Amino acid sequence: xxxxxxxxxxxxxxxxxxxxxxxxxxxxxxxxxxxxxxxxxxxxxxxxxxxxxxxxxxxxxxxxxxxxxxxxxxxxxxxxxxxxxxxxxxxxxxxxxxxxxxxxxxxxxxxxxxxxxxxxxxxxxxxxxxxxxxxxxxxxxxxxxxxxxxxxxxxxxxxxxxxxxxxxxxxxxxxxxxxxxxxxxxxxxxxxxxxxxxxxxxxxxxxxxxxxxxxxxxxxxxxxxxxxxxxxxxxxxxxxxxxxxxxxxxxxxxxxxxxxxxxxxxxxxxxxxxxxxxxxxxxxxxxxxxxxxxx
Amino acid sequence: xxxxxxxxxxxxxxxxxxxxxxxxxxxxxxxxxxxxxxxxxxxxxxxxxxxxxxxxxxxxxxxxxxxxxxxxxxxxxxxxxxxxxxxxxxxxxxxxxxxxxxxxxxxxxxxxxxxxxxxxxxxxxxxxxxxxxxxxxxxxxxxxxxxxxxxxxxxxxxxxxxxxxxxxxxxxxxxxxxxxxxxxxxxxxxxxxxxxxxxxxxxxxxxxxxxxxxxxxxxxxxxxxxxxxxxxxxxxxxxxxxxxxxxxxxxxxxxxxxxxxxxxxxxxxxxxxxxxxxxxxxxxxxxxxxxxxxxxxxxxxxxxxxxxxxxxxxxxxxxxxxxxxx
Ligand SMILES: Cc1cc2nc3c(=O)[nH]c(=O)nc-3n(C[C@H](O)[C@H](O)[C@H](O)COP(=O)(O)OP(=O)(O)OC[C@H]3O[C@@H](n4cnc5c(N)ncnc54)[C@H](O)[C@@H]3O)c2cc1C
Ligand SMILES: Cc1cc2nc3c(=O)[nH]c(=O)nc-3n(C[C@H](O)[C@H](O)[C@H](O)COP(=O)(O)O)c2cc1C
Ligand code: FES
Numbered sequence: 001x002x003x004x005x006x007x008x009x010x011x012x013x014x015x016x017x018x019x020x021x022x023x024x025x026x027x028x029x030x031x032x033x034x035x036x037x038x039x040x041x042x043x044x045x046x047x048x049x050x051x052x053x054x055x056x057x058x059x060x061x062x063x064x065x066x067x068x069x070x071x072x073x074x075x076x077x078x079x080x081x082x083x084x085x086x087x088x089x090x091x092x093x094x095x096x097x098x099x100x101x102x103x104x105x106x107x108x109x110x111x112x113x114x115x116x117x118x119x120x121x122x123x124x125x126x127x128x129x130x131x132x133x134x135x136x137x138x139x140x141x142x143x144x145x146x147x148x149x150x151x152x153x154x155x156x157x158x159x160x161x162x163x164x165x166x167x168x169x170x171x172x173x174x175x176x177x178x179x180x181x182x183x184x185x186x187x188x189x190x191x192x193x194x195x196x197x198x199x200x201x202x203x204x205x206x207x208x209x210x211x212x213x214x215x216x217x218x219x220x221x222x223x224x225x226x227x228x229x230x231x232x233x234x235x236x237x238x239x240x241x242x243x244x245x246x247x248x249x250x251x252x253x254x255x256x257x258x259x260x261x262x263x264x265x266x267x268x269x270x271x272x273x274x275x276x277x278x279x280x281x282x283x284x285x286x287x288x289x290x291x292x293x294x295x
Numbered sequence: 296x297x298x299x300x301x302x303x304x305x306x307x308x309x310x311x312x313x314x315x316x317x318x319x320x321x322x323x324x325x326x327x328x329x330x331x332x333x334x335x336x337x338x339x340x341x342x343x344x345x346x347x348x349x350x351x352x353x354x355x356x357x358x359x360x361x362x363x364x365x366x367x368x369x370x371x372x373x374x375x376x377x378x379x380x381x382x383x384x385x386x387x388x389x390x391x392x393x394x395x396x397x398x399x400x401x402x403x404x405x406x407x408x409x410x411x412x413x414x415x416x417x418x419x420x421x422x423x424x425x426x427x428x429x430x431x432x433x434x435x436x437x438x439x440x441x442x443x444x445x446x447x448x449x450x451x452x453x454x455x456x457x458x459x460x461x462x463x464x465x466x467x468x469x470x471x472x473x474x475x476x477x478x479x480x481x482x483x484x485x486x487x488x489x490x491x492x493x494x495x496x497x498x499x500x501x502x503x504x505x506x507x508x509x510x511x512x513x514x515x516x517x518x519x520x521x522x523x524x525x526x527x528x529x530x531x532x533x534x535x536x537x538x539x540x541x542x543x544x545x546x547x548x549x550x551x552x553x554x555x556x557x558x559x560x561x562x563x564x565x566x567x568x569x570x571x572x573x574x575x576x577x578x579x580x581x582x583x584x585x586x587x588x589x590x591x592x593x594x595x596x597x598x599x600x601x602x603x604x605x606x607x608x609x610x611x612x613x614x615x616x617x618x619x620x621x
Contacts, residue, residue: 053358
């Protein structure tokens with residue numbers, strides 16, 4: 001087994017509608033065998049002669065050993081690239097690079113873990129749950145979405161988790177509200193030692209803050225930010241940068257794809273996403289529209 | 296590797312003509328996960344500047360028809376970290392490395408060339424003149440023959456004598472030939488054509504410019520016809536000056552197009568984001584394309600499009616395609 005990602009032509013097995021999302025299963029043994037929870041794949045969309053040049057970065061929901069090794073992805077098909085993916089049929093080929101990025105760091109001891117998933121990002125916490133359960137950890141879920149159709153995996157969470165809570169903004173499933181409203185109570189009830197998360201940036205931000213209030217470490221996947229900003233997924237294009245402060249207190253712009261997507265929640269400067277904080281290493285000292293116009 | 300594809304760029308000899316384009320191959324380590332970088336003709340680094348730069352805020356990129364629009368703000372670690380961390384790795388792996396330099400003043404360019412002077416293992420310097428000149432109200436060096444020439448002259452003066460210097464030009468100028476001439480007069484051994492073009496997209500949802508930087512650099516297949524035109528015009532005016540063709544190359548036939556226009560080497564940029572292994576693939580496809588046209592040596596194809604109609608390049612017999620050793 002090797003740590004380096006591979007580029008492969010994967011065969012589509014199935015594409016299914018799951019609530020508001022698409023779930024796609026691809027046969028890609030080399031990727032399945034290397035995968036660790038939290039990693040993602042970068043897909044070329046539009047076919048061989050496409051005019052769409054940017055790869056789509058999508059987190060892996062789970063890998064299975066069927067057909068030599070399959071990779072399952074869950075995504076919202078709201079933009080042209082993912083809509084193209086959603087239109088694939090079984091036996092179609094898709095150019096896939098993966099597994100990419102840094103995985104969730106795992107506790108060495110069998111501790112109590114709280115896994116928080118929001119929207120399609122919720123899919124990525126299930127592979128993690130599998131690994132944690134196999135290591136003897138207790139696994140509790142909190143799943144969130146705007147409405148019932150945007151909560152991914154609630155039944156699976158009930159089946160495999162020690163507990164699971166659902167929260168929707170419109171109250172169409174579980175409690176009405178956001179993760180912010182339920183997380184403190186769930187942390188207390190479960191006695192969590194660590195909080196893991198994947199989902200919208202606002203969710204990760206409150207998760208980190210609440211975990212911090214309880215003195216707990218948080219590990220979050222900034223998959224949504226990566227999907228919105230990334231172009232290559234492999235760390236060469238520098239389009240997916242976000243500000244993270246290091247042990248030394250210095251803020252650096254790091255790549256969501258190659259230095260993430262899993263980051264320590266308390267290291268991310270959530271309020272400054274989409275900006276270059278003035279105190280970041282290499283930040284422009286004078287603001288000038290003309291600076292660095294190209295490239 | 297076959298001798299069919301060896302190429303010379305003035306004083307620089309390369310086993311094959313396929314390079315990476317500056318700013319598109321990361322530090323090299325990322326691409327090395329997908330193929331052996333020594334299979335490239337050369338690796339061109341991201342433009343190095345004197346100081347570490349975080350670049351522009353996101354979003355820095357937007358997908359456009361057959362292209363990419365980026366406004367990165369030249370992010371990079373600065374020359375110090377580059378010399379300590381990135382360049383030694385490339386040299387250790389024996390990757391032929393062309394270092395791209397960029398500055399916001401003539402002095403900064405000269406300074407960078409001096410810092411590279413005693414670094415062994417650098418194959419050439421590429422001068423990115425598509426940089427805003429802070430001493431001239433942020434107008435790009437590459438837009439004016441005199442300004443472009445001044446940075447080339449500064450690099451030439453401080454670079455190790457004999458180290459090849461290439462000037463990389465922007466295409467969106469009134470007359471690229473004038474700028475090419477000025478750079479060659481100032482001591483450039485060759486030219487890299489082209490850098491990105493200033494362009495813009497507006498988001499119909501937000502009703503605002505799609506990029507934080509408002510306008511940005513257009514790259515990808517969308518700019519290829521512009522790049523081919525630039526190579527053709529410059530080769531016609533300066534037939535002995537070596538040219539590295541860049542702009543929207545994603546297949547071997549794209550590369551051949553640049554070579555026919557007058558390029559002796561080609562660089563793959565945006566295509567790497569789509570296909571990390573594009574470099575070796577383009578090379579393989581180019582070799583096949585030459586063989587299919589019975590062209591024995593790459594050099595026989597350079598500038599062929601300038602020849603009168605009916606001209607037949609030296610042909611190899613199909614039975615012995617590789618046996619062209621004159
Ligand atoms: C949330 C959290 C809770 C922790 N709790 C404890 C604790 O209770 N007790 C304790 O002793 N230590 C604990 N640790 C420390 C942990 O066990 C590791 O020592 C630490 O994460 C090492 O981090 P790293 O980044 O250096 O290496 P990592 O990148 O985490 O790698 C360490 C090793 O684990 C492997 N590895 C990493 N991630 C995965 C994955 N997702 N799947 C399979 N293999 C993987 C790597 O290949 C490597 O061999 C905790 C860490 C975290 C993040
Ligand atoms: C994200 C990105 C970063 C770039 N960075 C640099 C750079 O640092 N220096 C430079 O000279 N050109 C830079 N370029 C321009 C490319 O090297 C190349 O000239 C241009 O993109 C056209 O080629 P392509 O269509 O193959 O990408 C960059 C282009 C892109 C898309
Ligand atoms: S997506 Fe290209 S560097 Fe992160």
